[in-house]
Amino acid sequence: MAVHQNKKxxxxxxxxxxxxxxxMTSSEDRVRAFxxxxxxxxxxxLTEVATGAGHVTDGDIHRAKMAGFTEDQIFELVVxxxxxxxxxxxxxxxxxxxxxxxxxxxx
Amino acid sequence: MRLDxxxxxxxxxxRVLFKIIRLFSGHPVPDAAKLTFYRSDFYGNTxxxxxxxxxxGPSAWSIAxxxxxxxxxxxxNESPFCIYTHSATAARAYHDPDKVEAVLAxxxxxxxxxPLKQTLHLVAKLTREGRVDDDDxxxxxxxxxxxxxxxxxxxxxxxxxxxxxxxxxxxxxxLSPEGFEAGAKYLLKRGYR
Numbered sequence: 470m471a472v473h474q475n476k477k478x479x480x481x482x483x484x485x486x487x488x489x490x491x492x493m494t495s496s497e498d499r500v501r502a503f504x505x506x507x508x509x510x511x512x513x514x515l516t517e518v519a520t521g522a523g524h525v526t527d528g529d530i531h532r533a534k535m536a537g538f539t540e541d542q543i544f545e546l547v548v549x550x551x552x553x554x555x556x557x558x559x560x561x562x563x564x565x566x567x568x569x570x571x572x573x574x575x576x
Numbered sequence: 577m578r579l580d581x582x583x584x585x586x587x588x589x590x591r592v593l594f595k596i597i598r599l600f601s602g603h604p605v606p607d608a609a610k611l612t613f614y615r616s617d618f619y620g621n622t623x624x625x626x627x628x629x630x631x632x633g634p635s636a637w638s639i640a641x642x643x644x645x646x647x648x649x650x651x652x653n654e655s656p657f658c659i660y661t662h663s664a665t666a667a668r669a670y671h672d673p674d675k676v677e678a679v680l681a682x683x684x685x686x687x688x689x690x691p692l693k694q695t696l697h698l699v700a701k702l703t704r705e706g707r708v709d710d711d712d713x714x715x716x717x718x719x720x721x722x723x724x725x726x727x728x729x730x731x732x733x734x735x736x737x738x739x740x741x742x743x744x745x746x747x748x749x750x751l752s753p754e755g756f757e758a759g760a761k762y763l764l765k766r767g768y769r
Contacts, residue, residue: 476629476731483622492618518745523654525745530578540581541615548619551741554706559734561707562698566726569713573723 484556487549493541502546503553511536518547519554577607578747582614601762603755607748608661608739623738627768630731637728639764640669641692644679645732648696651680652703653740657748662736664760694719695726699733 488499501507505519514529533543577583586594590613594605612620631642643666650658663680667673678686683696694716702708716726742748751759 476626476633479622479626479629480734483619483626486617486622487619490618514745518741523744527578527747540579540585544579544581544614545618547745548742551738551745552619554741555734555737558702558706558737559730562702562713562730562733563727565708565710565713566723566730568710569717570723572710 480556480559483552487545487552492545493539494545499545499549502549503556505550505553511538512546514543515546515550518550577611577749578745582607582611582746586610586613601758603751603758606657606661606751606755606759607746608657608743611742611746611748623735624768626731627735627739630728630735632767635728636722636725637692638669640666642728642732643669643763644676644688644692645696645699645729646736647676648679648683649699649703649733649736650740652700653737653744655740655743657743657750658736658740660750660756661759661763664756665763668757668760669764690719691716691721691725695721695729698726699729702730702733703737 484503488503489496492499502512502515505516508515511533514525514533517525517529530543534540538546590610593613594610597605612624614620631646632639635642637645643662647659647662647666650662659680663676667676670676675687679688679696683693683700686693688696698708698712698716701712713726717723721729
């Protein structure tokens with residue numbers, strides 16, 4: 470059980486670090502990237518990351534740079550978008566598993 | 577990779593390490609590994625800890641099973657770098673490349689046990705649709721997987737739903753077949769630390 474709990478703690482640490490630790494983008498922008506919500510137009514790249522990263526092109530990165538984002542800022546926001554999308558999937562799976570476990574225990 | 581900082585932005589420590597690895601293995605350091613060294617306090621250190629626990633920590637799934645899950649999730653994500661990496665690692669861990677190839681070609685007719693097959697269906701649906709419901713999990717439990725195994729599979733799924741997105745967005749460079757084999761050997765010997 471300890472190992473399972475440990476992984477959840479590490480996942481929480483990761484999310485906390487990404488969205489509220491130091492960075493070259495604001496915490497607010499990282500939260501938006503993580504949630505894939507309220508993103509300004511030059512960052513439509515992040516929606517691609519969240520929903521279909523296989524379709525990201527050199528042009529998407531180029532447009533973000535032309536809009537004034539540095540490579541470090543793009544790095545941070547892409548990582549937040551990727552971890553955010555994967556986290557929503559993860560939480561959906563864990564929630565369904567928790568329901569199933571509690572139904573089993575409830576008989 | 578598409579960002580120059582991920583190709584050339586490393587400090588002296590990682591640069592020396594990359595050279596040593598190249599010297600001893602004869603192959604460049606895979607981009608997936610390089611990425612974790614870039615501003616490692618931001619993402620790499622914590623993600624490596626998570627991935628090591630998910631892929632090499634205690635579990636009723638074998639290491640080969642978990643590598644197969646990583647390959648299958650990568651297939652759904654259409655991430656060539658991750659498919660090659662983890663199918664090579666799973667094939668080596670099972671000592672059975674045909675089994676891995678069969679799963680990636682068509683899960684329903686592949687020669688894997690029912691608990692693993694249904695678990696792969698679950699992580700595939702989660703990856704493709706972004707969500708699963710209670711009935712999806714019940715189907716896996718009915719096939720004989722334990723709740724702990726489902727949880728472990730979800731951990732693997734998170735790790736590679738993240739990594740595949742980064743691979744496709746940053747443009748991880750494909751290695752030669754020998755390079756992927758060397759990477760598989762390394763992952764089985766040293767893990768994701």
